[in-house]
Amino acid sequence: xxxxxxxxxxxxxxxxxxxxxxxxxxxxxxxxxxxxxxxxxxxxxxxxxxxxxxxxxxxxxxxxxxxxxxxxxxxxxxxxxxxxxxxxxxxxxxxxxxxxxxxxxxxxxxxxxxxxxxxxxxxxxxxxxxxxxxxxxxxxxxxxxxxxxxxxxxxxxxxxxxxxxxxxxxxxxxxxxxxxxxxxxxxxxxxxxxxx
Numbered sequence: 001x002x003x004x005x006x007x008x009x010x011x012x013x014x015x016x017x018x019x020x021x022x023x024x025x026x027x028x029x030x031x032x033x034x035x036x037x038x039x040x041x042x043x044x045x046x047x048x049x050x051x052x053x054x055x056x057x058x059x060x061x062x063x064x065x066x067x068x069x070x071x072x073x074x075x076x077x078x079x080x081x082x083x084x085x086x087x088x089x090x091x092x093x094x095x096x097x098x099x100x101x102x103x104x105x106x107x108x109x110x111x112x113x114x115x116x117x118x119x120x121x122x123x124x125x126x127x128x129x130x131x132x133x134x135x136x137x138x139x140x141x142x143x144x145x146x147x148x149x150x151x152x153x154x155x156x157x158x159x160x161x162x163x164x165x166x167x168x169x170x171x172x173x174x175x176x177x178x179x180x181x182x183x184x185x186x187x188x189x190x191x192x193x194x195x196x
Contacts, residue, residue: 020105021095025052027135032166035148039083041159043123045072045148047135054133056112060150061123067152069118074110074133075147078162085160088147094140109133109141118153 027049035045043060063070075088092110101107104115109132113119116128134141149160 019095020103021097021107021109021132021141023105023131024054024134024136024139024141026139027052027054027133031135031144033135033144033163034166035161035163037148037150037159037161039159041150044161045163047133047144047163049135050129053129053131054135056116056128056130056133058124058126060119060125063119063122063124063150064152064158065122067154067156067158069120069153070124070150070158071113071118071153071155072148072150073108073112073114074143074163075149075160076110077147078145079147079160083160085149085157088149088160092143092146105132110143110146112148119150 029049029052031049033047037043037060040062041060042062043058046057046059048055048057058072074092075090076092077087077089079085080087091108093108095109097106097108097111099108099111099114107114112130115130115132116126132141133143135144136142137144144163144165147160147162150158152158
């Protein structure tokens with residue numbers, strides 16, 4: 001009798017530790033973060049705020065001709081100076097989500113391709129709002145000091161880049177160009193900007 005109670009207790013604890021991620025609306029509007037890829041895979045992922053949510057812009061080129069569909073995630077550590085993508089460790093997962101979840105809230109917060117689609121082909125351009133990320137450093141879903149890793153379909157790592165803050169401040173919500181690359185910033189109406 002005690003044994004079944006203990007086992008039931010462990011089951012409840014396991015379920016409790018894998019909570020659904022809450023929707024985030026606390027991202028400041030005056031910051032932009034970017035992960036720049038400049039080796040085999042080129043391009044960037046850009047993160048800004050629209051109505052407190054995180055707007056993600058993806059512009060990747062030179063993906064391999066085979067091995068897809070490609071997947072990409074936010075990882076829990078930065079890329080070291082030697083560029084070793086394995087050192088980024090696992091996926092950013094503050095709410096203990098799973099890769100087999102049926103809803104975006106129950107997935108790993110850093111599983112961008114799981115929530116928004118894998119990459120088919122050698123280039124990919126998209127923008128979307130991710131409700132479970134935050135650009136607020138005080139939030140548990142803050143990811144702006146981590147890294148992005150692109151993987152083959154078999155999960156082998158192809159490329160990685162650190163997420164860093166861009167040096168501009170955004171106050172008017174207009175799309176801006178940073179270092180010759182179009183930034184994905186919120187428009188006044190809250191819509192996603194397209195690449196210029």
